[in-house]
Amino acid sequence: MVPPAPLRPLGGWRAAAACLGLFAATTAADPGDTRREERMSMVAEQIEVRGVRDPRVLDALRSVPRHEFVPEDVRPMAYDDRALPIGHRQTISQPYVVAVMTELARPTAESKILEIGTGSGYQAAILSLVAGEVYSIEIVEPLAERAKETLTRLGYEVHLRTGDGYEGWPEAAPFDAIVVTAAPPEVPQALKDQLRVGGRLVIPVGRYWQELKVLTRTQDGFEEQSVFPVRFVPMVPGRDE
Ligand code: SAH
Numbered sequence: 001m002v003p004p005a006p007l008r009p010l011g012g013w014r015a016a017a018a019c020l021g022l023f024a025a026t027t028a029a030d031p032g033d034t035r036r037e038e039r040m041s042m043v044a045e046q047i048e049v050r051g052v053r054d055p056r057v058l059d060a061l062r063s064v065p066r067h068e069f070v071p072e073d074v075r076p077m078a079y080d081d082r083a084l085p086i087g088h089r090q091t092i093s094q095p096y097v098v099a100v101m102t103e104l105a106r107p108t109a110e111s112k113i114l115e116i117g118t119g120s121g122y123q124a125a126i127l128s129l130v131a132g133e134v135y136s137i138e139i140v141e142p143l144a145e146r147a148k149e150t151l152t153r154l155g156y157e158v159h160l161r162t163g164d165g166y167e168g169w170p171e172a173a174p175f176d177a178i179v180v181t182a183a184p185p186e187v188p189q190a191l192k193d194q195l196r197v198g199g200r201l202v203i204p205v206g207r208y209w210q211e212l213k214v215l216t217r218t219q220d221g222f223e224e225q226s227v228f229p230v231r232f233v234p235m236v237p238g239r240d241e
Contacts, residue, residue: 035067038079042066042095046081052099056107060129061099066092069120069150086120088140090233093181097230098123104202104214104227105177107131114172114194116165116235117181118158121147125156127179135159135169139236164238168194175199182235183210192222204232 043061052058067078070092074084083091093101101123105113107130115124118138124147127134136158138144144162151158161169165180166188174196180203187205192215195201201215212227 030065030068033065035065035079039063039066042079042081043099046094046096047099050096052096052103054103054130056130057099057102057126060102060126061095063129064122064125064156065154066095066122068154069122069125069147086143088143090119090140090143092120092122093232098126100227101179101181101202101212102126102130104212105131105179105200107177111176112172112174114169114175114178114191115181116168116178116191117233118144118147118160119181121151121156121158123179123181124158124160125151125154128156128158131177133159135161135172135175137161137163137165137169139164139238165235166190166238170194177202180204180235181232183207183230183232184235187213187215192217204230207234 039062043058047061048058067075070078070084071087077084081094081096083094086092107113107127109132111131112133113127113131115127115134115136118124118136124134124136138147141162144160148160159172168190173194175194176196177200178191178195180191183204183206185207187201187203191201195217197217197219199217203215204210204212210230210232212230214225214227216223
């Protein structure tokens with residue numbers, strides 16, 4: 001787990017304070033963390049009240065500066081209860097949906113998690129605070145590049161790849177959880193194959209009407225649970241399909 005501290009090393013009382021979370025969301029771009037209060041309200045009023053309880057997930061959402069991940073023109077709305085455009089006809093999910101999907105993945109400090117659809121990098125940053133290792137794949141090159149720049153600048157550690165998420169990341173498999181943030185019409189087989197036994201695949205499935213599902217790998221198959229209806233951007237097939 002890597003705290004979202006500035007890239008420069010911290011020493012003395014600052015390091016101690018960072019450990020206590022006092023500087024957890026201070027960034028080089030926003031040293032005063034001017035939007036911290038908005039994040040606190042976002043978590044209290046949009047996320048906790050709707051039933052997300054995992055304290056590590058709530059802390060991650062309080063910590064990651066969502067406004068740093070969205071384009072300039074929508075920054076004022078960064079903490080609103082809604083999805084926002086991030087360019088290339090893609091969106092960053094509503095904070096509540098990010099929180100639920102993260103909680104459904106049941107991350108621990110030891111988990112290895114794969115995200116499909118890096119987009120802005122926001123969900124990947126959240127995952128990096130609650131899991132041991134995070135991998136994320138994005139198919140749209142300019143989005144992948146911008147996410148890499150943002151995550152690096154803010155000090156979040158995520159393995160990034162530009163490519164087709166339908167294939168997963170076989171060299172890094174098996175994963176404890178896979179979180180898919182674009183909707184395929186059906187659950188991709190490669191992603192099921194890359195889960196370890198006991199691992200969880202959190203995925204919106206469907207063309208127009210989508211259902212958020214959790215598939216848990218068991219010794220002899222998969223258990224499937226439907227969570228609620230959702231609306232995600234479609235997961236686009238890779239060039240070869
Ligand atoms: N998780 C993102 C939001 C994702 S929006 C965030 O926190 O900002 C969904 C993303 O999935 C888009 O960026 C889209 O380009 C990407 N995507 C769609 N199809 C894909 C595929 N086959 N492989 C990888 N990424 C894909």
